[in-house]
Amino acid sequence: MEVKNLFEPVVKQDILDRLNKLSPETKAEWGKMNVAQMMAHCQMPMGVGLGVHKIPRSFVGRLFGSLIKPIIYNDKPFKKSLPTDKSFIMADPKDFAKEKEKLSSMIREFKEENITDSPHPLFGKLTKEQWSKATWKHLDHHLRQFGA
Numbered sequence: 001m002e003v004k005n006l007f008e009p010v011v012k013q014d015i016l017d018r019l020n021k022l023s024p025e026t027k028a029e030w031g032k033m034n035v036a037q038m039m040a041h042c043q044m045p046m047g048v049g050l051g052v053h054k055i056p057r058s059f060v061g062r063l064f065g066s067l068i069k070p071i072i073y074n075d076k077p078f079k080k081s082l083p084t085d086k087s088f089i090m091a092d093p094k095d096f097a098k099e100k101e102k103l104s105s106m107i108r109e110f111k112e113e114n115i116t117d118s119p120h121p122l123f124g125k126l127t128k129e130q131w132s133k134a135t136w137k138h139l140d141h142h143l144r145q146f147g148a
Contacts, residue, residue, distance in 0.1 A: 051116035
């Protein structure tokens with residue numbers, strides 16, 4: 001799998017086009033979230049990258065973050081049903097249209113000049129390119145989860 005750079009306009013448009021293929025009835029191929037919860041979930045790490053969501057570095061991240069950091073931007077796809085940080089779990093019902101619009105807006109806002117200098121809560125300091133590739137990889141993972 002080639003990990004793509006979400007800062008590139010063509011790559012960003014491809015993600016938005018895939019997002020637009022989803023409907024409230026789209027079912028997951030794995031995992032516990034429905035499609036609206038998935039879109040709300042995807043906003044959380046993007047919000048960290050944009051500096052909207054402030055999550056402190058975890059103890060585990062300080063110990064092991066730099067060792068496992070390459071998994072977020074290397075060419076290996078994320079495994080299905082990986083554990084999720086508790087703050088990113090979306091168990092409550094979500095409104096499909098609202099979450100789709102919020103996620104689409106965040107994707108459009110996800111530009112190099114908008115990326116935070118704050119460390120990732122688990123992986124620590126990331127370059128802007130690492131933020132971009134990690135975010136693309138996460139979005140791709142969840143869009144594949146819903147067949148898009």
